[in-house]
Amino acid sequence: MKKELSLYVHIPYCNSKCEYCNFVSTVSTDSEKLKYVELLKREIVLRANEYNKLYTISTIYIGGGTPSCLPLGSIKDIFQTIYKYFTVKNSAEITMELNPNSVTEEKITEYINSGVNRFSIGLQCVDQHVLLSMGRTHTVDDFDNTISLIRSQGISNISADIMLGYPGQKLKAVQETIDHLVSLNIPHISSYMLSVESGTPLQLMVDKGVKYLPKENDTIKMYQTVLKTLTNAGYNRYEISNFAKPGFICKHNKVYWNRSDYLGLGVAAHSYVAGVRFANTEDIKAYFDCIIGKNKVPVAEANKISKEEMKEEFVMLSLRTADGLDTTAYQKEFGESFLAKNKDKLANFIKGGFLVIDSQGRVKATDSGFLVLNKLILELCS
Ligand SMILES: C[S@@+](CC[C@H](N)C(=O)[O-])C[C@H]1O[C@@H](n2cnc3c(N)ncnc32)[C@H](O)[C@@H]1O
Ligand code: SF4
Structure with a gap:
C-alpha cells in the first residue's frame, strides 16, 4: 500500500x-x-x-x-x-x-x-x-x-x-x-x-x-x-x-x-522524507538555472537525521502540542524510556507546575509551561 x-x-x-x-x-x-x-x-x-x-x-x-x-x-x-x-x-x-x-x-x-x-x-x-x-x-x-x-x-x-x-x-x-x-x-x-x-x-x-x-x-x-x-x-x-x-x-x-513525510516544491522549500531533511536552494536564479540547464531539482542541502537529532525533534515538536509527548511512542521509536532518562528534570518541572503526565503517559505542558516552553525543551534536550 x-x-x-x-x-x-x-x-x-x-x-x-x-x-x-x-x-x-x-x-x-x-x-x-x-x-x-x-x-x-x-x-x-x-x-x-x-x-x-x-x-x-x-x-x-x-x-x-x-x-x-x-x-x-x-x-x-x-x-x-x-x-x-x-x-x-x-x-x-x-x-x-x-x-x-x-x-x-x-x-x-x-x-x-x-x-x-x-x-x-x-x-x-x-x-x-x-x-x-x-x-x-x-x-x-x-x-x-x-x-x-x-x-x-x-x-x-x-x-x-x-x-x-x-x-x-x-x-x-x-x-x-x-x-x-x-x-x-x-x-x-x-x-x-x-x-x-x-x-x-x-x-x-x-x-x-x-x-x-x-x-x-x-x-x-x-x-x-x-x-x-x-x-x-x-x-x-x-x-x-x-x-x-x-x-x-x-x-x-x-x-x-508528528514528523510525518512532506515534500517541498519550489525555491527555498524544505522537505522531510523517510528520515532525511532536504531543502531546495533559496536563490531564485540558481533555481531557474538548475531546472532549465540541468533538468534537475536544485537541492541545496540534504541531511540524514541522526538518532540524537530525531530524539530532540520528537521532544521539541511534541511538547509544543496540546497532545504532548507520547512516552510509549518514544520508547517504541528509540528503544529507551523518556521518563527514566529525564526522571529528575521531569520531577522538578512537574513540581514547579510546568508539566504534567496524564493517565496515558503523555507529558504535557501546563499553561505556565507553555510560557517558558523553550527553556523546558532546552533542558530536556541537554
Ligand atoms: C509566510 S507568511 C504568509 C502569509 C501572507 N503572505 C501574509 O503575510 O498575509 C505566514 C505568517 O507568518 C507570520 N510571520 C511572518 N514573519 C514573522 C516574524 N518575523 N515573526 C512572527 N511571525 C511572522 C505572519 O503572521 C504571517 O502571516
Ligand atoms: S513579506 Fe509580508 S506579505 Fe510577504 S510573506 Fe512576508 S509577511 Fe507575508
Whole structure:
C-alpha cells in the first residue's frame, strides 16, 4: 500500500515586503512570476517521477510569499500539474495562503475550482497604525471583504494569522484583533510572537532604537489574552501558536509536528522524507538555472537525521502540542524510556507546575509551561 505524503509549494513573490519578514519572497513582474510557474511545474514532474509510485498525497499547502499575487490562471496551472503527476486523495486538505488585498472574486473561484478547500489569511492586527508600521498594505476592511468572498463561495475552513509583540502594538489592539476574529467566527487562528529576524528592516530599526519592542511581560500578557479569549469562545489551543474550533485543526500542520513525510516544491522549500531533511536552494536564479540547464531539482542541502537529532525533534515538536509527548511512542521509536532518562528534570518541572503526565503517559505542558516552553525543551534536550 502507498504511504501518505504532504506537499508544500512555495511561491516566492509578494506585492510588497513587510518590515519584519524574512521569508524567501520578492516583489516581481508578472512575466518573472509566469516563468517561475513554468519551472515549478517542471519540478513537480521531476519529483512525481521519484515519489508517485510510493506515495499518495494527503494534504497540500500553497504558501509563500503570497500565492494569491500570482497572475490569474497560475494556481490552476500548478494544480493541474500536481493532479496529473501525483495521486491526490479525494479527501485531501488543500490550503492556500492569501493576503487580504491580493484577491478578487475571480481568483477565489479559480482557487476553489482547483481544489482549494482551506484558506489562510494574514490579518496580523486590527490597529491600522500597527499595520502601517509593519509595512502591510491592506486594511481590516480588506480582510473582512476577503472573508465574505470566500464564504460566499461555500468555504468555511478559514484560518487567520495574527502577530503579538510588535513595536507600538498595545494589549488593547490584541484584544480587539481577537474579538474581531471571534465575532467573524473564524474557526482557526494562528497567533505568532514576533521574532526579530536578522537582515530585516525591523531589526535595523530596533537596533538603532527607532522602534522599541514591548517588554517581555507585556508580550506574555498579550498571549494570555489570546488564550483566555479564544478558550472562552470555544477554541482549543492544539499547539502553542494554533487555536481551532472543533473540527478545524489543520491536518497539514500536524504533519510537521508528528514528523510525518512532506515534500517541498519550489525555491527555498524544505522537505522531510523517510528520515532525511532536504531543502531546495533559496536563490531564485540558481533555481531557474538548475531546472532549465540541468533538468534537475536544485537541492541545496540534504541531511540524514541522526538518532540524537530525531530524539530532540520528537521532544521539541511534541511538547509544543496540546497532545504532548507520547512516552510509549518514544520508547517504541528509540528503544529507551523518556521518563527514566529525564526522571529528575521531569520531577522538578512537574513540581514547579510546568508539566504534567496524564493517565496515558503523555507529558504535557501546563499553561505556565507553555510560557517558558523553550527553556523546558532546552533542558530536556541537554
Ligand atoms: C509566510 S507568511 C504568509 C502569509 C501572507 N503572505 C501574509 O503575510 O498575509 C505566514 C505568517 O507568518 C507570520 N510571520 C511572518 N514573519 C514573522 C516574524 N518575523 N515573526 C512572527 N511571525 C511572522 C505572519 O503572521 C504571517 O502571516
Ligand atoms: S509577511 Fe507575508 S506579505 Fe509580508 S513579506 Fe512576508 S510573506 Fe510577504
